[in-house]
Amino acid sequence: MSANELFDPARLKKYNINGPRYTSYPTALTFSGLSEPAPLEKALSVTQASGVSLYVHIPFCHSLCYYCGCNKIVTRHQEKADRYLDYLEKEIQRRAPAFRHRKAEQIHLGGGTPGFLTEQQQTRLAGMLKSAFDVVSDAEMSIEIDPRRTTPAYLRHLASLGYNRLSIGVQDTDYRVQEAINRVQSTSHIATLVDCARSAGFKSVNLDLIYGLPHQTADTFASTLAAVKAMAPERISLFSYAHLPERFAAQRKIKDEWLPSAQVKTGLMKQAITSLTQAGYEMIGMDHFALPSDELAEAQRNKKLHRNFQGYTTRGDLDLLGLGVSSISAAGNAYLQNPKTLNDYYGKLDNNEEVAEKGVFLSPSDLLRRYVIQQLMCNLAVDFAATEALFGIQFRQHFEPELAALKEFKEDGLLQVTGTGIEVFPSARLFIRIICMTFDAYLKGSASIQHRYSRVI
Numbered sequence: 380m381s382a383n384e385l386f387d388p389a390r391l392k393k394y395n396i397n398g399p400r401y402t403s404y405p406t407a408l409t410f411s412g413l414s415e416p417a418p419l420e421k422a423l424s425v426t427q428a429s430g431v432s433l434y435v436h437i438p439f440c441h442s443l444c445y446y447c448g449c450n451k452i453v454t455r456h457q458e459k460a461d462r463y464l465d466y467l468e469k470e471i472q473r474r475a476p477a478f479r480h481r482k483a484e485q486i487h488l489g490g491g492t493p494g495f496l497t498e499q500q501q502t503r504l505a506g507m508l509k510s511a512f513d514v515v516s517d518a519e520m521s522i523e524i525d526p527r528r529t530t531p532a533y534l535r536h537l538a539s540l541g542y543n544r545l546s547i548g549v550q551d552t553d554y555r556v557q558e559a560i561n562r563v564q565s566t567s568h569i570a571t572l573v574d575c576a577r578s579a580g581f582k583s584v585n586l587d588l589i590y591g592l593p594h595q596t597a598d599t600f601a602s603t604l605a606a607v608k609a610m611a612p613e614r615i616s617l618f619s620y621a622h623l624p625e626r627f628a629a630q631r632k633i634k635d636e637w638l639p640s641a642q643v644k645t646g647l648m649k650q651a652i653t654s655l656t657q658a659g660y661e662m663i664g665m666d667h668f669a670l671p672s673d674e675l676a677e678a679q680r681n682k683k684l685h686r687n688f689q690g691y692t693t694r695g696d697l698d699l700l701g702l703g704v705s706s707i708s709a710a711g712n713a714y715l716q717n718p719k720t721l722n723d724y725y726g727k728l729d730n731n732e733e734v735a736e737k738g739v740f741l742s743p744s745d746l747l748r749r750y751v752i753q754q755l756m757c758n759l760a761v762d763f764a765a766t767e768a769l770f771g772i773q774f775r776q777h778f779e780p781e782l783a784a785l786k787e788f789k790e791d792g793l794l795q796v797t798g799t800g801i802e803v804f805p806s807a808r809l810f811i812r813i814i815c816m817t818f819d820a821y822l823k824g825s826a827s828i829q830h831r832y833s834r835v836i
């Protein structure tokens with residue numbers, strides 16, 4: 380499949396529209412207040428997961444990147460992290476008994492900037508997790524880092540704590556672009572960190588890139604892509620910058636006229652896909668790339684890919700426990716989200732209240748639709764017989780209106796419906812979110828999709 384097939388102009392014109400990214404179904408926008416006194420325990424009572432994946436949110440950052448839409452707190456006060464760890468410890472103590480008989484197979488630190496924590500604070504956090512949960516000895520432990528604040532010694536310390544996967548926010552290597560987004564960082568330092576991660580024992584390095592940033596051109600992005608390829612990371616994530624200054628105050632620092640036009644932005648994505656696939660990377664889902672030997676690429680080839688709040692994963696058999704402010708858990712038949720502000724998060728722990736503030740318990744219909752959407756998002760296919768065996772339905776009868784609604788996609792050459800299932804053509808993978816929307820019961824009659832979700836490109 381060539382980039383030209385992916386970027387067919389007529390399809391782009393028709394299908395480059397706004398839609399959910401389906402890191403969950405139903406999406407987080409449907410979460411509401413919880414009435415259950417112990418929602419996590421209730422959700423876990425019906426779980427079929429074999430183990431648990433722990434996600435810890437570290438909300439602090441040293442400085443503000445102007446493109447950022449994350450939930451973060453910009454501060455220079457390192458001691459705020461000590462207080463935060465005190466509260467995380469309370470939450471861990473409270474949550475861990477529910478997982479007493481299950482192994483923790485993954486730990487992921489996200490943010491914010493997880494590297495905001497000092498070496499000592501990292502040691503404390505790893506100790507808290509390992510003493511409260513039954514963490515397997517070969518657990519996948521990953522962390523996102525900001526290269527501006529990370530030294531080789533810090534990486535070696537993380538490796539000594541068991542971290543074995545690293546994700547580095549590169550975004551763009553061009554100085555003018557970096558200045559406009561308030562994130563000036565040295566490319567040679569990033570390359571040093573990648574080398575150091577390998578010699579310290581990290582098994583996998585991911586580099587994040589963003590296209591659509593101010594002042595990006597085909598030439599500047601070619602340099603960024605060349606620099607990234609030279610570092611030969613196992614994985615690359617390619618995100619689209621969504622300029623929503625009315626929603627994210629920091630983005631008001633980025634002037635509209637600095638941004639590449641829609642046409643240039645599409646060209647940047649096409650350039651990245653061409654460049655990375657020619658360099659031997661396989662495209663995973665809509666926006667990730669992995670070397671063929673990486674387990675994500677292997678999972679995609681074997682139709683075993685899954686998706687959660689961290690993106691694509693090989694482990695769909697784990698419940699996800701989110702710890703820390705704004706974290707989301709995906710456990711059993713529920714999604715549960717912690718408060719988004721530190722005050723509310725601390726207050727709930729001080730008052731011994733249930734930490735999760737909102738969420739949703741999935742109905743049997745939600746579980747079925749989640750499965751269908753996950754299959755499409757991850758494997759570009761749905762098998763009728765497998766779905767029928769899992770959910771006790773007659774697929775064609777149950778989804779008669781949805782199958783009829785796929786007709787337009789069929790006519791436009793995006794997919795086919797065979798006697799055994801739905802197959803989306805690889806050349807239509809950029810529009811997979813739009814195809815999934817056919818099975819989203821919450822979007823029916825919703826007039827606000829344009830304002831609530833990002834565009835495909």
Ligand code: SF4
Pocket residue numbers: 439440442443444447448449451490491492525
């Ligand atoms: S992009 Fe990352 S480091 Fe920058 S402000 Fe946002 S969360 Fe912090």
